[in-house]
Amino acid sequence: MNVSKGFLLVLIAALLVLSAALVLPFMQYFLLAVLLAYVLAPLQHRLTDRTEPRIAAALLVLGATVAVIIPLVFVVRATAAEAMTLLDRLREGELTLDGFEAVIQRFTGVEIDLTAALRSALSEVGTEGVGSVVGIFGVLTHAAIGLGLTVFLLFYFLKDGDRFVDWLRRTTPLPEDVQDQLYEEIDGITGAVLAGHVLVAIIQGVLAGLGLFATAIPNAAFWTAVMIVLSLLPIVGSFLVWGPAVVYLVAIGQPIPAVLLFVYGTVVVGISDDYLRPVVVDRYAQLNPSVIIIGVLGGIYVIGFMGIFFGPIVIGALRATLDVFREQYGSPDGWR
Structure with a gap:
């Protein structure tokens, strides 16, 4: 390796680290854009056949904003409003936990005043209201910028996705057939994971929403929509x-x-969460359920x-890459 090549590799590594540091504060929103772009790419290709890529991308972004981002903001806002209403009712004494306290006393024999403890905690939170408001304002500002x-x-x-893929294929030091197989494997896994x-x-x-309707929970339709979003989270969902x-x-x-x-x-x-999720994703992504859970x-811990x-x-991409490596370079002749 000559000096020029070594210098370029070091420079590339340094710039990659700096670029990652710039993206990290908004990683969630960057990945959300990647996810939406992947889902909308087939529609972009169809619209591009009838109009300019710029116009097609603008139409899809408008549609995604109306169909995904605005409802997401509405759900978060409405959920926060419902939570604040419930807390206000607890603070003012309109809602108590007497029934829950009676059940605990019946089964454990311990008398506990959960209502008083909760009101005390809420009053302590109220004394720190200024700091909480500042913190919430910061979170909302970051979310607005991120969205x-x-x-x-x-x-x-959407507009330049095909150009980026073409650049990536030209830059990646792999034969065309290897890249075709690798991208095909990763595309299949990505689609299966998302669909699952x-x-x-x-x-x-x-x-879960049917259970809320059956027990006459207020605003059951709204909470069903919230649960569909939360059900993306495994276990707790x-x-x-x-x-x-x-x-x-x-x-x-x-x-x-x-x-x-x-x-x-x-x-x-x-x-439905413990068995259906691994079965569906395993069937279409060909990944072991334990791998899906891990x-x-x-x-969630690493990325959010x-x-x-x-x-x-x-x-799944790691497995696909190893499979491609084994098929393409698995024999000693392929190592040359």
């Missing part, structure tokens, strides 16, 4: 809604519907929310 970045990146990913997660989330959210709903039913003095909802959520909804949980999708994709 704007997502829309901006999505437009250019979305399908399971819809099924699990709807199943929809429990973040139907679990508090069980507590709510106990608090308002309806223990039998609370028990029925708890059993239904644990058995029916739980089975990819999802590890992806978007790790739900990209964690299994990264592990």
Whole structure:
């Protein structure tokens, strides 16, 4: 290796590190743009046959904003509003946990005043309201900038995506047939992981929503939509809604519907998450269910929310790369 080549490799490595550092603060929104671009790419190709790539990308970005980003913002805002309303009712004494406290005392023999403890905690939070408001404002500002970045990146990913892929193919030091096989494998895994997660989330959210309707939980339709989004999270998923709903039913003095909802959520909804997700993704992505769970949980810890999708994709891409390497260079003759 000569000095010029070594210098260029060092420079490339340094610039890659710096570029990653620049992307990290908005990694979630960058990956969201990548995900949406992957899903919308077939539509971009179809529209490009009838109009300019710039116009096609603009139409798709507008459609994605209306269909995905705006509903997501609405769900977050409405969920926060519902939570604040519930906390206000607890703080003002309109809603108590007497029923839940009675159940605890009946089974454990311990008398506990959860309502008073919760009100005390809420009052302590209120004394730190200025700091909380500043923190919330910072989070909302970051989210607004991130969503704007997502829309901006999505437009250019769609408009110039084919040019980027062509550049990547020319730059990657691999033969054309190897690149074709590698991209085909990764594309198949990515599509299967996305379809599997979305399908399971819809099924699990709807199943959990039926439980809310059956037990007459207020705003059941809205919370069903929230659970469909939350069901993208493995294990906890929809429990973040139907679990508090069980507590709510106990608090308002309806223990039998609370028990029925708890059993239904644990058995029916739980089975849909524990078994359906690995089975669906394993069938189409050809990845072991244990690998899917590790990819999802590890992806959440390392990447964040978007790790739900990209964690299994990264592990699947590793497997696909190893398969391609074995097929192309598995023999000693292929090492030359």
